Amino acid sequence: MPSSLRNKLNSGMEEIMKLRLTNIRIIKLVAALLIISIILSCSGESKIEKDEAMIKELFPDEIDGWKPAGDFETYDREGIFTYIDGAGEVYRMYDFREVWVRHYEKEDAPSITVEIFDMGKSEDAYGVFQHASQGGDAGIGQDSEFNGGLLSFWQDRYYVTLLPQKLTEETEPAVLNAGQEISRRIGDTGRLPEIVSYMPEEHRIQSSLKFFHLHTSLNYHYYLASENILNLNENVNAALAVYEPDRAYLVLIAFPSAEEAKVARSSFISAYIPEAREEGFYEIQSDSWTAIERSGRYLVAVFDAGSKQRCLDLINDVKENLMQ
Amino acid sequence: MKEPGGTLTRRDFLKGATFATLAATMGLPSESFAQKQESARSSRVVLIRHAEVLGEDGQADPKITEEMIQSAMKELFQTEDAEEAWMYLFGPEDIVGIKSNVWGPLPTPDAVENSIKKGLFSAGVKEENIAIDDRGVLSNEIFKRASAYVNTRPMRTHHWSGVGGCLKNPIMFTPTPWSYHDNSCADLAKLWEIPLLKDKVRLNILVMFTPLFHGVGAHHFNAEYTWRYNGLIVGTDPVAVDSTGLSILNARRREYFGEERPIKPPPHHIVFAETRHKLGVSDPSKIDLVKLGWKEGILI
Numbered sequence: 001m002p003s004s005l006r007n008k009l010n011s012g013m014e015e016i017m018k019l020r021l022t023n024i025r026i027i028k029l030v031a032a033l034l035i036i037s038i039i040l041s042c043s044g045e046s047k048i049e050k051d052e053a054m055i056k057e058l059f060p061d062e063i064d065g066w067k068p069a070g071d072f073e074t075y076d077r078e079g080i081f082t083y084i085d086g087a088g089e090v091y092r093m094y095d096f097r098e099v100w101v102r103h104y105e106k107e108d109a110p111s112i113t114v115e116i117f118d119m120g121k122s123e124d125a126y127g128v129f130q131h132a133s134q135g136g137d138a139g140i141g142q143d144s145e146f147n148g149g150l151l152s153f154w155q156d157r158y159y160v161t162l163l164p165q166k167l168t169e170e171t172e173p174a175v176l177n178a179g180q181e182i183s184r185r186i187g188d189t190g191r192l193p194e195i196v197s198y199m200p201e202e203h204r205i206q207s208s209l210k211f212f213h214l215h216t217s218l219n220y221h222y223y224l225a226s227e228n229i230l231n232l233n234e235n236v237n238a239a240l241a242v243y244e245p246d247r248a249y250l251v252l253i254a255f256p257s258a259e260e261a262k263v264a265r266s267s268f269i270s271a272y273i274p275e276a277r278e279e280g281f282y283e284i285q286s287d288s289w290t291a292i293e294r295s296g297r298y299l300v301a302v303f304d305a306g307s308k309q310r311c312l313d314l315i316n317d318v319k320e321n322l323m324q
Numbered sequence: 325m326k327e328p329g330g331t332l333t334r335r336d337f338l339k340g341a342t343f344a345t346l347a348a349t350m351g352l353p354s355e356s357f358a359q360k361q362e363s364a365r366s367s368r369v370v371l372i373r374h375a376e377v378l379g380e381d382g383q384a385d386p387k388i389t390e391e392m393i394q395s396a397m398k399e400l401f402q403t404e405d406a407e408e409a410w411m412y413l414f415g416p417e418d419i420v421g422i423k424s425n426v427w428g429p430l431p432t433p434d435a436v437e438n439s440i441k442k443g444l445f446s447a448g449v450k451e452e453n454i455a456i457d458d459r460g461v462l463s464n465e466i467f468k469r470a471s472a473y474v475n476t477r478p479m480r481t482h483h484w485s486g487v488g489g490c491l492k493n494p495i496m497f498t499p500t501p502w503s504y505h506d507n508s509c510a511d512l513a514k515l516w517e518i519p520l521l522k523d524k525v526r527l528n529i530l531v532m533f534t535p536l537f538h539g540v541g542a543h544h545f546n547a548e549y550t551w552r553y554n555g556l557i558v559g560t561d562p563v564a565v566d567s568t569g570l571s572i573l574n575a576r577r578r579e580y581f582g583e584e585r586p587i588k589p590p591p592h593h594i595v596f597a598e599t600r601h602k603l604g605v606s607d608p609s610k611i612d613l614v615k616l617g618w619k620e621g622i623l624i
Binding site: 081084085086087088089090091113132134147148149150152161163166167215216219220221222223224225226227229271272284285303 | 331332333334335337338482483484485495501502505507508509510538539540541542543544546547548549588589590592596
């Protein structure tokens, strides 16, 4: 073979090899991208699917002879209103994500509705449970009650309700058994809001302890004002409890910063007890004292206390707890 | 007292008579609103009860219900007969929507809806110009063209607004009900400014046959917390009608629980309907309440 031809062939082969290598690189690159995108898309889908599957798994397959009727229903923060009208706002006051609902039926028996609310975090599952809680533990989950025909409990980040169409000798144990089963399926437990640990325990009416973020919640438990005079908001954690013997209300609020706490204190004094000025204590009615004090980023407010000293005692108890 | 429309605080409720109904709901001491204010305006409301309006099955008897409504109308307008009273409010040219309520556990009874229709007929309103609706009011052709409305529903406690009564019933006149939820529905009376509704509600009938006086959880219904009150509250002022219903619920709660147990959340929308929105009268001392019929267990 003439050397010129060999050279041409060699150079042609080199070109082909280069082209092949380039193609192989492109193919590898495309394949890698494809794999990455598949992994990414799969991981996205699988997370949603995993969450869905996980929540569905919490529902019992059967409740003492009651069988699931129809598909699961699910409602998110916007859709909740189509399910429970204005009362959906109660959940939206917390970090509510979605609720899953399943109805169970049995021949010649009232139906049972099971709702599992994903509250985003355990603190808010606790908060929404405590919101309307009247006390009386039914022994299910981290706290529960069976009141007015409704079994409710919280555990981990879930708030769970079981509502029989009618409470009968047959539905009552079925609802309790189903609650236990759901609790077992949830398995994990969640932590309580840190702020409730600062509330004094002595003389506290246990069922009165509440955890919340918004002034609408405060008004639900203790009607203070039509407007938000304590500057409560989603970034604020607050606890409220009632104390014997004078049934004084103690409210502890954690703001993100000391400056916000300071502004909120001024707002409160100006709107509610302007007479108190900077001191922050005022007898608004005979033997009914109101007080407010700031400790760093915390505000401590006392309402309906029997005396000024009583206000001071409650405030000092909280401050001691905050320092520990 | 603050200017109407401003911030109202607990201290205002402790001071003033204007907020007597709500103060009572909040369990505040009765002496705090002993000082009665001069009536700026009064509203006439008729409470009528009948011992046998409900059958053993809990269904309202159509004939007794009709008689109750007719008697209430005569008393409300001080007329010789019911027909004249209906003609006080409605005429043959009217197109009338009856805003009912279909809430499953406690809907407006058929007997009430049908009695209202009969009353409208007696005033000359044509059958083809009457419609009954709740959740479909915005797409209902009669409601869209209505010159007048009758507003009727049962009274019940509510997980978010405290109570659901006549003031809340027009919530379906907005495509965005949640836009009225702020601050536990404090400004529900704004609903009554919706153009389709404004100044057209001529009669309010709050059904107190088996009111719900307490609830647990968002779904909120338990027959245990209803009782056979067998009443209707009839008036042209929805605020006065709801305020009267609320007083009865409060009394029933005291009777049932044996203590003051405030409705939560406090139904402050009833007070704000008067103070902020001037829709009517919420203070019981300014309501001209006429009681007819069965008196046993009347609670007010």
